[in-house]
Amino acid sequence: MTTPPATLIVVDDDPEIRELLADYLGRHGYRALVAEDAAALSALLDHATPDLVILDLMLPGDDGFAICRRLRRHSEVPIIMLTASADETDRILGLELGADDYLGKPFNPRELLARIKAVLRRFHSQAAVASPDQARLVAFGGWQLDRVTRELIDAEGTRSALSGADFKLLQAFLDHAEEVLSRDRLFELSRGRPSPPLDRSIDVHVCRLRQRLGEDSQQAPLIRTVRGAGYVLASRVDVIA
The missing domain is CATH 1.10.10.10 (Winged helix-like DNA-binding domain superfamily/Winged helix DNA-binding domain)
Structure with missing residues (x-):
């Protein structure tokens, strides 16, 4: 049986970035969905279960911090945060709220792809550690x-x-x-x-x-x-x- 592609959701208010990443990730074997803000993400989550969320920090309305905090209340889905901020405090806060990794803008899509693969590997490895036959x-x-x-x-x-x-x-x-x-x-x-x-x-x-x-x-x-x-x-x- 063929394994279905991992589903990624890209949350970014820049339509060019959304289109670029959806196309790039699609060409590398992922199912890429896009959302421009918190409301659009919420609508997607009503009918899609992502394997990973790529989340821009600076969004209109609820920012990436608020979305990350809300996701972590009920989900362990891996999150990679994108930020144009040079302030290390923002990156640390994102990790403290439960983001798994961060990447500064502008970025090379190849680096994002590498980080996606690394985060997914780590997530699946941790899930294996927490299986019933392992120490809880x-x-x-x-x-x-x-x-x-x-x-x-x-x-x-x-x-x-x-x-x-x-x-x-x-x-x-x-x-x-x-x-x-x-x-x-x-x-x-x-x-x-x-x-x-x-x-x-x-x-x-x-x-x-x-x-x-x-x-x-x-x-x-x-x-x-x-x-x-x-x-x-x-x-x-x-x-x-």
């Missing part, structure tokens, strides 16, 4: 992680959902517990591609993940900084179920 719950340092629902569970059993970026970074630490990981290695493990030159966004993400783990300066952190080398998860990891 792991424990570390007084916490548990549910790898199916992507929720942290504290000592009292309270659950809290992780963003896509937080989950992938924590998963990288858990897979390499008690191993010193450089910033470049963490970037590659959590995002599926090499780190850009001089990029320090991993530091911001580690800081945010520490906050999610309730760490402060008065306690020995689970995620420790190794000067000149990177970071290490200073805890063993045990399989629960």
